[in-house]
Every structure is written in structure tokens, then in C-alpha cells.
Amino acid sequence: MTYTSINFRQKLGLFDERWAPKVIAEMNDYQFKIVKLQGDFIWHDHKDTDETFIVLEGDLRIDFRDGAVHVATGEMFVVPKGVEHKPYAEGEVKLLLIEPRGVLNTGHEGGERTAENDVWI
Helix, strand or coil: CCCCCCCCCHHHHHCCCCCCCCEEEEEECCEEEEEEEECCCCECCCCCCCEEEEEECEEEEEECCCEECCCCCCCEEEEEECEEEEEEEEEEEEEEEECCCCCCCCCCCCCCCCCCCCEEE
């Protein structure tokens, strides 16, 4: 077996597209996904799972119907399952998402912002 650490900066350098999470590791049934964001996303929720956002670089705002949270570089936030939310990034944000395998980035909303699932990098 080869033991190799995963370098976030190196992995983030392998792609340019935004709002398209890439899987970099799995632990049990959970996937660790890196993604670049900029601009506004869509309102959505994940009915069956929480979603963890860990900001590696930048400043992310996650809007809720009754408020918002700002998540800066080196911070994390867990969106509880079933809570409708909408990420927004004025400048480019690089982050790590942790969620169960098979979760779509747009929840059950679908549409043009739905990224291909299970893409490894």
C-alpha cells in the first residue's frame, strides 16, 4: 500500500470550473469534496443529511430564509439536514465539503446548476 497525503492546493490547481465539486477522498459512506465557488447559488436543502462547509480560502456567506452566516478562511459551518440554504461568494471561495456519497449539490431542486456526482480528482 502507498501512503500519500492529499494536498488541497495541488488538487484545487487541477480544475478551474466553479460550482462543480470534485471528490478527493472517502471515509465510510462520506465523501470529501473540494469546490470553487463564486457568485450566487440556488435555494435548496438536503432532506436526509447535514452538509459541512470548510472554507480553505475566501469568504463564504450562506443565506437562510431567516438569516445568514459568514464563514471565513479556516472556519467551518454545518448546515443541518432539511434546512433550506443558498451559498454566495462575492470573490472566489475554495472549500471542502463533507457529505454522504450520492448527495447532489442542488439537493432535490435539480436544474442547470446540478453538478455531475462522484467525479474524482
